[in-house]
Amino acid sequence: MNILITGGCGFIGSHLVRLILEKGHEVVNLDKLTYAGNLENLRDCEKNSGYRFVKGDISDQETVFPLVEDAELIINLAAETHVDRSLDSADVFLKTNLFGVYAICNAIKNSGKKIRLLQVSTDEVYGSIEHGVFKETDRFSPTSPYSASKAGAELMAFSFHHAHGLDVVSTRGANTYGPNQFPEKLIPFFATELFEGRKVPLYGDGKNVRDWLHVLDHARAIYEIAMKGESGKAYNIPGLNERQNIDVVRKILKSFGKGEESIQYVKDRAGHDRRYAVEGKRLESIFEFERVSFEKGLAETVAWYKNNEKWWRPLKKESEDFFKRHYSKLSSNER
Ligand SMILES: NC(=O)c1ccc[n+]([C@@H]2O[C@H](COP(=O)([O-])OP(=O)(O)OC[C@H]3O[C@@H](n4cnc5c(N)ncnc54)[C@H](O)[C@@H]3O)[C@@H](O)[C@H]2O)c1
Numbered sequence: 001m002n003i004l005i006t007g008g009c010g011f012i013g014s015h016l017v018r019l020i021l022e023k024g025h026e027v028v029n030l031d032k033l034t035y036a037g038n039l040e041n042l043r044d045c046e047k048n049s050g051y052r053f054v055k056g057d058i059s060d061q062e063t064v065f066p067l068v069e070d071a072e073l074i075i076n077l078a079a080e081t082h083v084d085r086s087l088d089s090a091d092v093f094l095k096t097n098l099f100g101v102y103a104i105c106n107a108i109k110n111s112g113k114k115i116r117l118l119q120v121s122t123d124e125v126y127g128s129i130e131h132g133v134f135k136e137t138d139r140f141s142p143t144s145p146y147s148a149s150k151a152g153a154e155l156m157a158f159s160f161h162h163a164h165g166l167d168v169v170s171t172r173g174a175n176t177y178g179p180n181q182f183p184e185k186l187i188p189f190f191a192t193e194l195f196e197g198r199k200v201p202l203y204g205d206g207k208n209v210r211d212w213l214h215v216l217d218h219a220r221a222i223y224e225i226a227m228k229g230e231s232g233k234a235y236n237i238p239g240l241n242e243r244q245n246i247d248v249v250r251k252i253l254k255s256f257g258k259g260e261e262s263i264q265y266v267k268d269r270a271g272h273d274r275r276y277a278v279e280g281k282r283l284e285s286i287f288e289f290e291r292v293s294f295e296k297g298l299a300e301t302v303a304w305y306k307n308n309e310k311w312w313r314p315l316k317k318e319s320e321d322f323f324k325r326h327y328s329k330l331s332s333n334e335r
Pocket of ligand 1: 006007008009010011012013030031032033034035036037038056057058059076077078079080081082096100120121122123150172173174175176177181182
């Protein structure tokens with residue numbers, strides 16, 4: 001198949017591009033190369049004759065139209081993804097996450113071809129849940145500009161399914177971790193801060209619960225849903241591995257031979273969701289798989305950051321201003 005992947009130079013996208021090339025498909029990767037996009041993530045794929053990179057913006061209709069016309073399947077991962085940045089300013093989240101999916105849907109509609117769109121969404125669209133799990137039929141209740149833009153993006157894609165008969169499926173994946181994640185998200189941020197000899201800033205009481213999904217499991221599930229998912233349906237992708245943030249942090253600290261003295265509690269994130277949890281029965285009906293164990297996955301991820309300083313050092317430098325501004329608002333201590 002000819003598959004158009006957007007955001008392939010990011011964290012999940014780069015693992016997905018590699019997986020899909022291994023399956024023997026041809027991939028065009030459309031990526032704007034924002035601060036989160038990194039050509040290094042796919043250096044090993046550049047010699048593959050089935051792979052082509054196009055630098056461009058998914059919200060730019062002129063860029064998107066010809067690429068969509070040539071594709072049999074589109075997997076849209078391109079997005080602004082950091083909740084903290086969306087709390088700072090959400091303009092670019094609306095432009096990329098909402099106008100981007102609109103441009104893709106419009107291009108599919110205008111092509112008159114039967115092209116499937118898999119919209120990569122997130123479990124954050126449901127908002128927080130104290131007990132139990134969200135099903136795909138539960139209502140959206142996003143609580144950050146990031147999750148609101150992702151909820152809007154999914155609704156936009158499904159509106160084209162209902163109104164214009166587009167073949168659309170979506171995935172709502174859990175909190176993802178693994179190698180190549182930009183060092184602003186919890187696990188790589190904390191690992192690289194410890195590497196620098198700093199304390200790790202932990203929001204609130206550290207008892208917020210996240211369900212952790214390894215990036216390879218996330219990529220495998222996206223691929224299977226793209227191939228076998230029922231048109232018009234959303235599919236949750238749980239990690240089946242809930243942890244309080246404090247437990248994850250203690251595990252990271254242990255791997256650095258450090259303890260509680262390396263935690264700096266900071267004022268809680270605005271509107272910080274307490275717990276995310278989704279049910280995976282619909283996914284299990286098309287794809288059953290054994291997930292990477294969290295202990296193994298986390299140890300390998302931390303080891304990857306320890307061994308790939310060349311990869312993360314320039315990224316960390318690039319986002320230093322944001323971190324300084326953000327964390328100085330939350331704590332009296334300097335980073
Ligand atoms: N990371 C998670 O925990 C998680 C969980 C569930 C769902 N998701 C979703 O998965 C997708 C990928 O997430 P990620 O963590 O890999 O993100 P990321 O921030 O690592 O990568 C995003 C990629 O999109 C590209 N991009 C951004 N704006 C673009 C634009 N306008 N046009 C083209 N490319 C653009 C960036 O350059 C980058 O390569 C996102 O849609 C995200 O919402 C992520």
